[in-house]
Amino acid sequence: MNPKLKFTLFTCLKAGGKIIKNGYGKTHSIRKKSAVSLVTETDMAADRAIRKIILKAFPDHGLLTEEQDAVKSRSPYRWIIDPLDGTTNFAHNIPFFCVSIGLEYQGEIVIGGIYNPVLSELFFAEKGKGAFLNGKRIHVSKTGSLIDSLLVTGFPYDRQKKAKYYLKFVQAFMQKCRGVRRLGAAAIDLAYVACGRFEGYWEFNLKPWDMAAGSLIVAEAGGRVTNFRGGRVNVSLPAQTLASNPNIHKKLVKVLSNSL
Numbered sequence: 001m002n003p004k005l006k007f008t009l010f011t012c013l014k015a016g017g018k019i020i021k022n023g024y025g026k027t028h029s030i031r032k033k034s035a036v037s038l039v040t041e042t043d044m045a046a047d048r049a050i051r052k053i054i055l056k057a058f059p060d061h062g063l064l065t066e067e068q069d070a071v072k073s074r075s076p077y078r079w080i081i082d083p084l085d086g087t088t089n090f091a092h093n094i095p096f097f098c099v100s101i102g103l104e105y106q107g108e109i110v111i112g113g114i115y116n117p118v119l120s121e122l123f124f125a126e127k128g129k130g131a132f133l134n135g136k137r138i139h140v141s142k143t144g145s146l147i148d149s150l151l152v153t154g155f156p157y158d159r160q161k162k163a164k165y166y167l168k169f170v171q172a173f174m175q176k177c178r179g180v181r182r183l184g185a186a187a188i189d190l191a192y193v194a195c196g197r198f199e200g201y202w203e204f205n206l207k208p209w210d211m212a213a214g215s216l217i218v219a220e221a222g223g224r225v226t227n228f229r230g231g232r233v234n235v236s237l238p239a240q241t242l243a244s245n246p247n248i249h250k251k252l253v254k255v256l257s258n259s260l
Contacts, residue, residue: 010124020084039087046083061077064080067083080235082187085100085210098117098188109213112217113125125217138195153180154183173255200248200252201244222245228257229257230242
């Protein structure tokens, strides 16, 4: 792989992370994209900085970001960017948020990074070469039973209309696992599965920027990423996302598919 690609990825993660960290703990100008979906001036500033770096280094590459219109290109490369995943946490001074960037080549994610600047944790993976946290190789957990598993989930933005439906899955797992957490940042959820802090994660209706980097990091850490029935998940249209260590994956699939 061209080392310039990885250098650009790390430059973007650090630049976006610096902007986010500088804004942490301050009063923000908040705009609502929906009743429960927020964007701040920090989201936008990080997005602008990341796009500028990428387009300067690779002006022919495509871009897909959460906060601005996509940059379409004939290049086989496309950067998929969430400049601030976990905006609600950020706005409430809760330190679970990150920059998340994945690089897609011919429809496949080949490198990805997730950076929480407040906790100084940078997760990275390259296809076929493993996953790392601050330069040290990471692996998913080896737990094989649900009752010994700590799981994490998130709730989509239509949760106000479908609360009972989404809570049905939480209830099913509460009766079978050690506990269920909800951190509020999908990319961090995936990173924590990759390093073994959680055994599994499920969520409906993610966006490509929520999981582009995290899906690769989980896979390179030895985990599995599928839909709720165990089939292939489409990063460009992830209606269902399930990530876990391989020892409990089929058990999670069974619970989820029985609840659909």
